[in-house]
Amino acid sequence: AQTVTQSQPEMSVQEAETVTLSCTYDTSESDYYLFWYKQPPSRQMILVIRQEAYKQQNATENRFSVNFQKAAKSFSLKISDSQLGDAAMYFCAYSVYSGGGADGLTFGKGTHLIIQP
Amino acid sequence: GAVVSQHPSWVICKSGTSVKIECRSLDFQATTMFWYRQFPKKSLMLMATSNEGSKATYEQGVEKDKFLINHASLTLSTLTVTSAHPEDSSFYICSAKSRLAGRDEQYFGPGTRLTVT
Numbered sequence: 001a002q003t004v005t006q007s008q009p010e011m012s013v014q015e016a017e018t019v020t021l022s023c024t025y026d027t028s029e030s031d032y033y034l035f036w037y038k039q040p041p042s043r044q045m046i047l048v049i050r051q052e053a054y055k056q057q058n059a060t061e062n063r064f065s066v067n068f069q070k071a072a073k074s075f076s077l078k079i080s081d082s083q084l085g086d087a088a089m090y091f092c093a094y095s096v097y098s099g100g101g102a103d104g105l106t107f108g109k110g111t112h113l114i115i116q117p
Numbered sequence: 118g119a120v121v122s123q124h125p126s127w128v129i130c131k132s133g134t135s136v137k138i139e140c141r142s143l144d145f146q147a148t149t150m151f152w153y154r155q156f157p158k159k160s161l162m163l164m165a166t167s168n169e170g171s172k173a174t175y176e177q178g179v180e181k182d183k184f185l186i187n188h189a190s191l192t193l194s195t196l197t198v199t200s201a202h203p204e205d206s207s208f209y210i211c212s213a214k215s216r217l218a219g220r221d222e223q224y225f226g227p228g229t230r231l232t233v234t
Contacts, residue, residue, distance in 0.1 A: 045212070
């Protein structure tokens with residue numbers, strides 16, 4: 001079974017600074033997807049960034065980037081120029097690739113990100 | 118685009134009764150819908166995967182007779198919690214996968230808070 005581990009229950013960062021959230025996963029599959037989701041107090045899940053395992057290039061979305069180390073099964077999220085609106089729970093998630101694309105998600109336990117003004 | 122709705126957003130029911138939660142993709146057709154459960158301050162746990170016109174696939178440990186899932190059309194999936202008990206109280210979130218070729222992102226609904234008294 002696949003597992004996703006987030007070892008940081010809570011992280012705090014000063015506004016405008018950079019913060020990195022850690023995630024490791026375990027799988028025997030060769031083709032899969034990795035995601036970072038943000039869940040604000042409204043509890044609406046928001047996709048932050050995604051990475052296909054077959055792609056060597058790290059995904060980037062504006063201030064958000066990942067460091068994907070496939071051999072180490074590591075998938076960290078870097079948030080640059082942190083903003084107050086970034087404060088939320090962040091979940092790392094894994095999905096195996098099936099014929100129709102990504103399958104159901106396995107989530108880590110989450111990291112509560114606090115932005116200090 | 119890619120909006121998923123859930124109804125109701127909040128429901129209270131008495132122990133022993135059944136409650137139905139709807140998940141709709143409003144502006145796209147969803148080949149597959151997923152149901153997740155989230156306990157307070159916890160992560161999301163995949164409960165089941167439903168494909169239009171076929172029986173749902175339940176994750177290990179999820180009682181299929183208690184959590185009935187029906188995916189009657191490409192835009193609607195329902196989760197019925199039968200004979201609900203206080204331990205079924207939770208936040209239930211659905212997601213839908215777009216039918217468009219190459220699109221494997223899951224779009225999440227806003228969630229339904231179930232309280233069983």
